[in-house]
Amino acid sequence: MDFFYVSILSSLLAVFVAFLLYKNKSGSSAGRLPPGKTGFPVIGESYEFLSTGWKGYPEKFIFDRMTKYSSQVFRTHLLGEKAAVFCGATGNKFLFSNENKLVQAWWPKSVDKVFPSSSQSSSKEEAIKMRKMLPNFLKPEALQRYIGVMDYIAGKHFSSNWENQDKVEVFPLCKNYTFWIAARLFVSVEDPAEVAKLLEPFNVLASGLISVPVDLPGTPFNKAIKASNQIRKQLLEIIKQRKIDLAEGKASPTQDIMSHMLTTSDEDGNFMDEANVADKILGLLIGGHDTASSACTFIVKYLAELPEIYEGVYKEQMEIAKSKAPGELLNWEDIKNMKYSWNVACEVLRLAPPLQGAFREALNDFIFNGFSIPKGWKIYWSANSTHRNPECFPEPLKFDPSRFEGSGPAPYTFVPFGGGPRMCPGKEYARLEILVFMHHLVKRFKWEKIIADEKIVVDPMPIPAKGLPVRLFAHK
Numbered sequence: 218m219d220f221f222y223v224s225i226l227s228s229l230l231a232v233f234v235a236f237l238l239y240k241n242k243s244g245s246s247a248g249r250l251p252p253g254k255t256g257f258p259v260i261g262e263s264y265e266f267l268s269t270g271w272k273g274y275p276e277k278f279i280f281d282r283m284t285k286y287s288s289q290v291f292r293t294h295l296l297g298e299k300a301a302v303f304c305g306a307t308g309n310k311f312l313f314s315n316e317n318k319l320v321q322a323w324w325p326k327s328v329d330k331v332f333p334s335s336s337q338s339s340s341k342e343e344a345i346k347m348r349k350m351l352p353n354f355l356k357p358e359a360l361q362r363y364i365g366v367m368d369y370i371a372g373k374h375f376s377s378n379w380e381n382q383d384k385v386e387v388f389p390l391c392k393n394y395t396f397w398i399a400a401r402l403f404v405s406v407e408d409p410a411e412v413a414k415l416l417e418p419f420n421v422l423a424s425g426l427i428s429v430p431v432d433l434p435g436t437p438f439n440k441a442i443k444a445s446n447q448i449r450k451q452l453l454e455i456i457k458q459r460k461i462d463l464a465e466g467k468a469s470p471t472q473d474i475m476s477h478m479l480t481t482s483d484e485d486g487n488f489m490d491e492a493n494v495a496d497k498i499l500g501l502l503i504g505g506h507d508t509a510s511s512a513c514t515f516i517v518k519y520l521a522e523l524p525e526i527y528e529g530v531y532k533e534q535m536e537i538a539k540s541k542a543p544g545e546l547l548n549w550e551d552i553k554n555m556k557y558s559w560n561v562a563c564e565v566l567r568l569a570p571p572l573q574g575a576f577r578e579a580l581n582d583f584i585f586n587g588f589s590i591p592k593g594w595k596i597y598w599s600a601n602s603t604h605r606n607p608e609c610f611p612e613p614l615k616f617d618p619s620r621f622e623g624s625g626p627a628p629y630t631f632v633p634f635g636g637g638p639r640m641c642p643g644k645e646y647a648r649l650e651i652l653v654f655m656h657h658l659v660k661r662f663k664w665e666k667i668i669a670d671e672k673i674v675v676d677p678m679p680i681p682a683k684g685l686p687v688r689l690f691a692h693k
């Protein structure tokens with residue numbers, strides 16, 4: 218779909234070539250830039266960046282350049298910006314510990330335009346303050362009360378979508394699962410028909426988000442902007458009704474994350490306004506949508522391929538299942554007992570990190586690893602390149618959950634959720650929903666892959682190209 222636009226754009230490139238011969242010196246006098254080439258202005262190397270992803274070799278772009286230039290940092294030109302790619306634990310540490318000092322969060326223009334968030338109209342300090350509140354709603358203490366709800370929704374999801382099936386396509390089902398849980402936990406929407414209504418614009422949004430930002434009627438980008446406005450409108454309606462229900466005692470402050478946000482004030486006693494709550498919920502729905510379903514899908518894939526790992530998870534989960542009275546829901550104690558299962562999930566997140574990396578922007582000129590990074594440059598940190606470095610993870614391609622026993626991998630080497638002040642606020646939430654998913658899955662089934670060597674594509678999350686069809690075998 219996006220291919221159409223890219224081909225138009227890349228043919229435009231030809232026109233620029235003559236200019237480039239003169240203009241592509243791309244240098245600052247300040248110091249030595251990282252090795253690499255910046256490619257064509259405006260488009261830069263983003264065509265290659267996106268196209269290697271589309272062809273199913275997401276990190277080829279990065280790995281090729283690491284081999285060619287440097288295993289720590291190289292320069293390029295991405296999505297219309299001069300950029301440096303940091304590809305190791307040292308780079309991760311540097312970025313995560315210099316947040317808001319030397320670097321700050323940055324999103325490609327396409328993402329920025331799709332989310333003209335209310336925090337942009339308020340001050341930057343305001344935005345940072347709001348960002349700081351987010352983890353409050355998603356920290357373990359706040360989420361513990363929702364474990365039973367997750368378990369309950371998981372039960373409904375599995376009985377309506379998996380049970381009595383011989384064959385299923387895993388990825389769409391994982392999306393159904395994570396979205397159903399999100400709809401219930403964030404905004405108390407639980408009825409499948411209503412959940413589906415909320416979901417519709419999301420699929421449009423997801424495909425337009427990482428597209429070439431051409432805002433013309435019919436482009437994926439244009440549709441994404443419309444979809445995000447539509448979701449915001451739906452959320453605002455729910456918020457308005459909720460405020461009335463809370464005032465009349467018809468809704469509870471702890472029934473979901475939306476209620477929690479509406480009834481929690483910051484350190485100065487201010488409450489979040491409606492637009493801000495809508496933005497935050499939208500952010501959570503997006504942040505948690507494809508990431509967690511990609512993770513769940515890869516868990517199913519690896520467990521199909523590795524029977525001894527499956528057995529370990531099965532044993533742990535059955536012990537928990539057997540300790541429960543009929544109808545008794547999972548609780549915090551049960552989650553704490555899922556240690557091996559979580560190590561397995563972490564190993565999956567290492568080998569198939571749902572988010573390949575993210576961007577920062579240099580606030581000032583600075584030096585990293587002997588190279589100067591000019592102010593305004595964009596910086597991309599990459600999870601997969603760190604996770605597959607043999608110095609961080611010996612025999613990196615081996616699936617080995619014991620890497621996470623004891624104190625686990627060295628700091629900044631395992632970064633599926635990022636790090637520092639901008640670390641994924643949904644980490645604990647993701648952990649819970651992934652473990653509840655594993656519990657329900659292995660308790661019911663064994664399975665095998667139908668396509669032995671199914672390709673992985675990254676669009677923009679890694680997923681098996683055919684959605685991972687599997688044959689299910691229900692336990693007796």
Ligand code: HEM
Pocket residue numbers: 322348355500501502504505506508509512570571572574575576632633634635636638639640641642643644646647
């Ligand atoms: C396995 C699942 C997940 C993975 C691997 C993941 C990964 C990440 C990473 C790497 C970042 C940081 C990007 C950066 O450095 O700029 C991030 C940010 C974020 N994540 Fe997640 N995430 C997951 C699930 C979730 C869930 C379930 C939610 C919501 C409940 C969520 C909400 C967010 C939000 C809102 C941000 C942006 C935070 C900010 O603006 O600073 N994520 N995620």
Ligand SMILES: *[C@@H]1O[C@H](CO)[C@@H](O)[C@H](O)[C@H]1NC(C)=O
Pocket residue numbers: 377378392393396397409410412413416
């Ligand atoms: C999830 O699956 C149920 C049962 O098949 C279906 O009714 C519902 O619409 C689906 N929801 C989403 C969000 O896909």
Ligand SMILES: *[C@@H]1O[C@H](CO)[C@@H](O)[C@H](O)[C@H]1NC(C)=O
Pocket residue numbers: 273274275276277280568569570573601605673675679
């Ligand atoms: C990670 O990088 C390797 C290249 O070493 C690539 O083969 C693999 O597909 C990438 N995995 C994901 C999930 O991005």
